[in-house]
Amino acid sequence: MTSHDDLPAAARARRLEERLIAAGLTSDDEIDEFLTRLYTHASPVNGARMAARAWTDPAYRELLLSDGDAAAGEVGFDGLTYALRVVANTETTHNVIVCTLCSCYPVSLLGPSPGWYKSFAYRSRTVREPRAVLAEFGVSLPDTVRVSVWDSTSEARYMVLPMRPAGTGALGEGELAALVTRNGLIGTALV
């Protein structure tokens, strides 16, 4: 079996690291510290907490949809390195996120991105035939629902606010957050 370290991309990344270190632009310690910080805290649990809060608190929902960075800060995720834009699913609109040019993704709130998000197939097909792509993820939407695709090309990173599932009126914020999946926050799953 091929391990991750044997991939051509891993070899290229190592060479790039060596060049950057040799040029005095960074160091091994700095890279390790950055990755540790990133992967210790980056998780879809963060985005899920924000979604659950928006389901239970109308004022927070409004903030989340108008100023994602402020809404992230309010639940303790300060200092995002991107502008967060949150788009809400409704009875008539289903949102899905893609980055056709590379792999832009709100890593700190959704965790490391899945391999398929970075694949040529997902990136090229989602803007062209999103319903077919969603069907392959097991999501079939009625014809009355409009699909809205967001192609992340700039400094902004997108996250979907899924619809609150029916019959969850009695659940608290923590229980609701446990229902929210990473794919639900990308738009490739319903919650």
Add this chain to the structure above:
Amino acid sequence: MRYPVGSTVRVRAGDPDHHTRMPRYVRGHVGEVVAVLDRWPLPDDSVRGIVPPRQETCYAVRFSAADLWGRGEHTVTVDLWESYLDQP
């Protein structure tokens, strides 16, 4: 800020020989500004080491799939820097 929300804009059709964040599939197409984002450094400049890079307003521009692909009921919204856009 040149294009308020609701403006109709056309993406420039050019094909620069340097890096750009203007996806090929929207070039030349007409869309509607649905949000005015922040002012950010233009990546075309940043990547070429132009100091300082131009700072430009970025817009979320919505296109209809039927316009982009000739079929489809969905919309695609793309973030585009001001100099990527023109009056239709």
